[in-house]
Amino acid sequence: xxxxxxxxxxxxxxxxxxxxxxxxxxxxxxxxxxxxxxxxxxxxxxxxxxxxxxxxxxxxxxxxxxxxxxxxxxxxxxxxxxxxxxxxxxxxxxxxxxxxxxxxxxxxxxxxxxxxxxxxxxxxxxxxxxxxxxxxxxxxxxxxxxxxxxxxxxxxxxxxxxxxxxxxxxxxxxxxxxxxxxxxxxxxxxxxxxxxxxxxxxxxxxxxxxxxxxxxxxxxxxxxxxxxxxxxxxxxxxxxxxxxxxxxxxxxxxxxxxxxxxxxxxxxxxxxxxxxxxxxxxxxxxxxxxxxxxxxxxxxxxxxxxxxxxxxxxxxxxxxxxxxxxxxxxxxxxxxxxxxxxxxxxxxxxxxxxxxxxxxxxxxxxxxxxxxxxxxxxxxxxxxxxxxxxxxxxxxxxxxxxxxxxxxxxxxxxxxxxxxxxxxxxxxxxxxxxxxxxxxxxxxxxxxxxxxxxxx
Numbered sequence: 001x002x003x004x005x006x007x008x009x010x011x012x013x014x015x016x017x018x019x020x021x022x023x024x025x026x027x028x029x030x031x032x033x034x035x036x037x038x039x040x041x042x043x044x045x046x047x048x049x050x051x052x053x054x055x056x057x058x059x060x061x062x063x064x065x066x067x068x069x070x071x072x073x074x075x076x077x078x079x080x081x082x083x084x085x086x087x088x089x090x091x092x093x094x095x096x097x098x099x100x101x102x103x104x105x106x107x108x109x110x111x112x113x114x115x116x117x118x119x120x121x122x123x124x125x126x127x128x129x130x131x132x133x134x135x136x137x138x139x140x141x142x143x144x145x146x147x148x149x150x151x152x153x154x155x156x157x158x159x160x161x162x163x164x165x166x167x168x169x170x171x172x173x174x175x176x177x178x179x180x181x182x183x184x185x186x187x188x189x190x191x192x193x194x195x196x197x198x199x200x201x202x203x204x205x206x207x208x209x210x211x212x213x214x215x216x217x218x219x220x221x222x223x224x225x226x227x228x229x230x231x232x233x234x235x236x237x238x239x240x241x242x243x244x245x246x247x248x249x250x251x252x253x254x255x256x257x258x259x260x261x262x263x264x265x266x267x268x269x270x271x272x273x274x275x276x277x278x279x280x281x282x283x284x285x286x287x288x289x290x291x292x293x294x295x296x297x298x299x300x301x302x303x304x305x306x307x308x309x310x311x312x313x314x315x316x317x318x319x320x321x322x323x324x325x326x327x328x329x330x331x332x333x334x335x336x337x338x339x340x341x342x343x344x345x346x347x348x349x350x351x352x353x354x355x356x357x358x359x360x361x362x363x364x365x366x367x368x369x370x371x372x373x374x375x376x377x378x379x380x381x382x383x384x385x386x387x388x389x390x391x392x393x394x395x396x397x398x399x400x401x402x403x404x405x406x407x408x409x410x411x412x413x414x415x416x417x418x419x420x421x422x423x424x425x426x427x428x429x430x431x432x433x434x435x436x437x438x439x440x441x442x443x444x445x446x447x448x449x450x451x452x453x454x455x456x
Contacts, residue, residue, distance in 0.1 A: 043065050175388035
């Protein structure tokens, strides 16, 4: 149960990818939560999505799905009482992001619409109230746990409460630094991509539908939606994009302009207060062979200075690295899976390319510069610094305080959520259909009468 309570946030995001109404079936109510109901089709859709994501057939998953849906309903109902709101633009942003991911997984818009047996526009409207409910529930959960903190004494007590004969074992961990250099194009090299964007803009000005041009030529994830981005505030976009989007009148097409992503042109579809809905075409700039050669020469020069001891690694990172996430942290990479933002990273969490680069190194050594692709699939060069390598070991308070602190914080959060749900169920009518009453996950939701039935 405790893992279910803590994973509710992940579940809320997971729910938004479910497929509704693949086939017409006779539906039924499987649970009542206050004034809300949960249908068999809700459970079946969760199970179908679980299988689609690679899960192995397991009917017990439906018990877990119903457990999580009950928690979502309770949170959402309290959110209404507490006047927790989400804006239309927030819902739009989430829906658009979810559908972009679904299109990516399906391969293209047509294949996804065939799977859904409806257009993306229809699906979006069906999902809107579901998404709004999930987002309200998520916001309320945040207010329940936002003030939870943990003291060093609580961390110590938590560690001492663990079975000392079965403490967790940690794999090899490393602290890694990096210096990244991105290719820089000359004006002449950039003009190739600018000219392409200008050509597509001219097609729009000559009468071709903007959405059609975006679908065929834009290199942005919004291309399947005709380039439409949905309502957003000024701070949603990089400054060059925002400046253009909030300068134009409705229906107006912008000139071609440049951002860190490449060359764009956009059209304002609608304004709503401090929000604007635009569609755009993006032509990404790509490194030329000449720019890659210049970049390789630059990083080789930096590597020579650092590896020879002429320039400290942290100084070189601050001066030359193009990765803004690490350059002001002495070049050190943060463990993004850790809430405590530690620099210790398990080696089994490293990307294959990075692991190969640092595996032969001893602490204090540097890898040779190598070419790689960043998260946006942009080609760049980097070299790594291995600061620390901690061999596999059993958890200890001295060596693993940050991880134990994180676990203690999670435990305290789970207990807080558990207490909230237990209190809420005493004040809310919850009924689970008879065929789900044998699920261990649902025992806490059963009424005395239900428990009598489940015991038979």
